Amino acid sequence: MMTRSATLTLLSVAAATLPGALAWGAMGHETVAYIASNFVAADTKAYFQDLLDDTSADYLASVAAWADSYRYTTAGKFSAPYHYIDANDSPPSSCGVDLDRDCADGACIVNALANYTSILLDGGASDANRQIAAKMVIHFVGDIGQPLHCEALEVGGNDIDVTYDGDDTNLHHIWDSEIPESVSGGSSLSSAKSWATTLTTAIKTGEYKSQMTGWATGLSVATPATRQATALQWATESNARVCDTVLVDGVSAVEGEDLSGDYTDAAQPVVRLQIAKQGYRLAKWLDAIVAAASST
Template identity: 30%
Template sequence: MRTRLIGLLAILFTLIPTPAFAWWEYGHETIASIAKANVAPHTRQAIASLLRHGPELATPTCPLRTIEQASVWADCIKNLGDRFSYAYNWHYQNVNICKPFDVKAACPDGNCVSAQIDRNARLLKDKALPSRERLMALAFLVHFVGDLHQPLHAGDNADLGGNQVKTDYGIVTNSRLNLHSIWDGYLSERSISQAPSLIHSYSQADRAVMSAGTTEDWSRENWQISRDMAYAPVRNAAPCGPPSSVRGKLTEAQIETLVPVVRLQVERGGLRLARLLDDALG
């Protein structure tokens, strides 16, 4: 079964351009589902009420009937061209992993993922705004919290968040594979699918621990993971060393080490999103 799945994923990589993958749908939808399972009942009702305004956004090819659909809406609308092109830079922040952490330098005029999480949380909370605007803020917020918790949306080494780091994944070799797409796709799929269901109501203690902090704290955390856990394994434990002309490779042993790291970020993303939604709507 695993071999067949790997084969199917390899075929997908040959058919779909790499930029289409952003946590794929699996990572984003799982984070959204964790949040839905952990928000207060009133918040869940408020989300459902806002989602009924989906047709007002006039994006029929990118529906907004569920929070899971909302989690991938911000990627889907990239295909709508100029209408939403202003949001392209909001999905990531290229914080240099080889310099002291400085998210502000990577976020000119608020055009980065952490600033847009804060902005859309404020818009969602503002009941004076039309429901259409608050729904758009909800969709952006759900998606961007997911993006921030994919560490290669939070760290960079002058290579577009690992998109230019050609890397093989275990036995899978493909010219389109790179470090970013592995973390977006293969690694997230394995981390989520091999775990007991991550979508459940977490204990109050777990929610308190995993949802703590600010967007800057979460940015720093994922920046550090990108340096120590994403770049280091394919740079011989020297993430800031000179780039190699040889393709990188994640071995099976390295993949097994990374699976719980990715899984934890998915859980954190879901519980942090739940907290933000309760703050805005609860």
Template identity: 40%
Template sequence: MLHSKSSALFSFIALTSLIPSSLCWGSLGHRTVAYLASEYLTPNGSTYVANHLNDEDISEAALFADKVRHMPMFNYSAGWHYIDAEDDPPRQCGINITRDCAMQGGCIVSAIVNQTARIMNESTSHADRGQALRFLLHFLGDIHQPLHTEAGERGGNAIPVLFGNKHTNLHSIWDTDMLVKYAGAEEDEKANALTWAKKLYAADQDHARSLAAECQDLGKAAECSLLWAHEANKWICEYVLKDDVAGVENKDLSAEYYDGAVLIVEAMISKAGRRLAAWVNALAVHALESRLGSLNGLSYIEELILMQQDL
């Protein structure tokens, strides 16, 4: 029996759920961003996500990019998780897209632009649109992690630190250790992520206003993603490396440093979830408008009936 490209890709995506993910915002962080986004989705946005993910749990889909990045067939995506700002923290922080986004292979800003265009392209197969959405679910999380916007010391990976009794590195504690300490043990990752997401959603006093304020012009994907990257990068000078490398290197960062950092982590996770929802809602509107445009010759009532049948 011959299998279509789409069915083969769906089978591959299912298999990735068995593969441990590497650490970028950590699995807990990515699950929280995805669950928080789902709280802000419109009914049309929720349907759009369910259709493109084939009803896969949104937090599981958000881990896809990490799980495949080191596989030979996805080697091209390894550099999409970050942008290497060649700045000089704590003296000067900032991103220059022509300087910092790799000419060969791209960066997280170009990846968000390209995957947005890919999912909006009506000629893209359903399976490939699902893959593009999985990439977006992940990258809109990663772009809010400050050390994913910094080149120095390999984004903090080359800065040894302690976190309690654990020898680790600065990048890793921002990805995982601080989040786990704040939100709960890794063994209950899904439940802890969902609890954290609901807490963040409940803390927002005006959901509609917060969502409307976020960048969601699909035609300005580069401007939006660059804005998000700049916002994350400013924390490198303002907190992450405010005392330079010497201020954190080989030091235990599980107490005073953690107390300040976790406020930034929570704020950036919250923004990532809202911005992801606004982006997906906009994609869902675009898809609906494209579909309505293809219903030539039908009355308005007939169009509504067909939409309701799909929903």
């Protein structure tokens, strides 16, 4: 069996050549999932532990990066466009997501999150399909919080070459991995768990306490339209960070530059906020799914 580190190495190689890959990296996705597990209701925990056949504390985190592995398989390659939405806006002067313009063929993260949620709520869906849907939902709620997963410019930043601490990479990749890891202190599962604990405290009693309730404003899984509207709201919020942080001074200010210094210092608070926000939102999204499923 391939080890987790070997799997991540192969995925990192793939991420270097394919657009929109590995939002937040495995560690970031695991952090989102651990935060969610700290906020879900008891009924939600029991529901998803049963569905995922995992009664450990890692039941969400252990599948949080599964969708990134799946997209590189023959069976799962259809799902690659589901990880992002290509907002055809004009950062840094203008940011915005237009679903008709940016998801004309229907294949984007906004619709994917709504559609896989619908499968979870479908009482006639098989356990196998509902399990896949759960893994997708857990992952996509994380993906939609990465600003460059909600941006078309230069293939979501994949084609903007930069360096980081002397190593050649691209802008998308450093937002997926290097900047989050500069905050958490590492890329391991233990780093994710530790960072999630810190962010959970910030949400419950610290800097994010006053914002927490607002993060779930408008959240609804009641109908396909409300699921789509909630996902679109989240994508629009993430996309706005492209103008105010990611590319605040335009492409020319970052291309070819080493971004491990002042740029990272400015980006870290945004990354912390987006991870914390999506972790909390994932908990409330899963709670809403279980509440809706229980009422039918």
